[in-house]
Amino acid sequence: MHKLFHINEKKLAFRFDRTQLILNIPVFAASAALLIIVNVVMRLMNAPLELYRTVIYAVFFVTAYSFIVALFISVISTNSIRANKKYSFIEITGGSIVFSQHEKTVRTRVGKKEYVKMWVMKLSDVEDVGTSGSSLIIKGKARYFCLPEDWLKYSVTENGSIEFERWWNDSYGGEIVHSVKIKDNYTFGERILRRILLCAEKQKITEKRREEFRLRMLTIAASMDKKRGIAPKYKEPPVRLPREGIKERKW
DSSP, X not given: OOEEEEOOHHHHHHHHHHHHHHHHHHHHHHHHHHHXXXXXXXXXXXXXXXXXXXXXXXXXXXXXXXXXXXXXXXHHHHHHHHHHHHHOEEEEOSSEEEEEEEEEEEEETTEEEEEEEXXXXXXXXXXXXEEETTEEEEEEXXXXXXXXXXXXXXXXXXXXXXXXXXXXXXXXXSEEEEEEEEEOOSTTHHHHHHHHHHHHHHHHHHHHHHHHHHHHHHHHHHHOOOOXXXXXXXXXXXXXXXXXXXXXXXX
């Protein structure tokens, strides 16, 4: 029962394009209003030369602003998509579930350092799932980390548990939270939530059966009256002592 879900790059890119459009709408609206006003004034009276210059400057600034915004958003979206593609995912490991989300990129003297938000939750602790706007919400007890990505490297054990390379995170790391909220940058976010809920129900049934089996074995062991020990045939024979009045024959 291992599943790995990566983000949808096109869906994330669409959000950056929408942000760029929202930033450009006010400027284009203002420039359109200015052009309408200038056109009306030109028709009613002889416009001075300064007015033509103002219109030219306004068009130039609008064009320059749009170019700068487009360039800025393009650089940010490219870096963000590249980082999210690597560090943002949902992984169901069998016994646990990992939610990873890229948080930010920090430039240091030694180079770039990627910070990641990570939640680790046992499947049996999942209580409910849902959506809120453009976010996925999973309710349940989890451990929350926000550290550099090289501090959050982990491996999956045979029983489906998470084991960090830094032992501190296994024993003492993370903050206990009771819900997980991540951005819905996935192709089928609601379908992923249904998958999580289904895996959680299966895990709860499996753990319940294991607990019932363990209790049944303990009951059987407690009801057995037979004492444990070494069987008589495996014990050492008793030492025979010579009877009184009879000398022991020496060979």
